[in-house]
Amino acid sequence: MIIDERVLGTTRMIALIGNPVEHSISPIIHNTLSKNLDKNLIYAAFKVQKNRMDYVVEAFKELGVVGFNVTVPFKREIMKFIDENSREALLMGAVNTVKIIDGRLYGYNTDAEGFSRSFKEETGYGFRDKNVLLIGAGGAARAIAVKIALEGAKNINIINRTSSTAEELAELINLNIDHIVSVHNVNDLDLSLVFEESDIIINTTAVGMYPDSQGVPIANTDLIQSYHIVYDVIYNPEETKFLALAKERGAKTVNGLGMLINQAIISYEIWTGVKVPDDMARELHKNIKEKILL
Ligand code: ATR
Secondary structure, three states, X not given: OOOXXXXXXXXXXXXXXXXOOOOOOHHHHHHHHHHHOOOOEEEEEEEOOHHHHHHHHHHHHHOOXXXXXXXXXXXXXXXXXXXXXXXXXXXXXXXXXXXXXXXXEEEEOHHHHHHHHHHHHHHOOOOOOOEEEEEOOOXXXXXXXXXXXXXXXXXXXXXEOOHHXXXXXXXXXXXXXXXXXXXXXXXXXXXXXXXXXXXXXXXXXXXXXXXXXXXXXXXXXXXXXXXXXXEEOOOOOOOOHHHHHHHHOOOXXXXXXXXXXXXXXXXXXXXXXXXXXXXXXXXXXXXXXXXXXO
């Protein structure tokens, strides 16, 4: 018999709440970090019903849970239970990481910081003075657009299927951060100027994600140029059709796995106060890619 001493009476918990949660690889990422950093913590995922969120939050406080991640569809809903949200989380209208200290809840959004770190690591570029083309205007787009604007982008063009959603996002940034956002519809006849003036193109939609791997978020991929950096927040499949087409056009392409790993690392750092060493972060990225996402 193998004696399992991983979970002890002193072990504290970090949770994930969402619906669904079964597909999540966050438990693997966080438990791997705890094991390698020798932290007496365990991370587990809970599928939660929307009308039971208040009970869940109360239970987490009562049970001394260190903190939790929040995923779809609760990233906005959770905010009403939080005592103090970071400025970024407030602008993004979404919280994915909560830390509990003395029964008080502190909310953060690490998705956007995860995106930004991953973009810099994998391309060598930041967003200052850059022209960015964003495809989509949902929750992921909002977090990314706010982050890019806060980091000093020169302009952001948002292309979306539904113009009104994109206009709302544009207004949020133009009024609260800087007047740099313009909006276009995916069906606009001539988007060539928008592409031409862009340095960076980012797909924030789920179009092209497994199992709909043939989907492409915009039809005009022939407007992609070799000087573009093209980022897709999707990591499954590893190379979306959109990224494959961009690569064919000579562009540098990056998928969303680095964003996923980095948002997890930043959350872990918030909960534990420990800095995850860069070599461990790189090794984690490599191992998740090679061993988990087959
Ligand atoms: P998330 O929180 O993951 O960003 P979301 O808030 O549902 O998800 O936003 C999804 C984004 O993908 C939106 O910009 C959506 O466009 P609409 O605003 O027109 O709904 C875009 N999207 C989703 N499915 C799409 C499709 N089949 N074609 C084009 N855009 C699509």
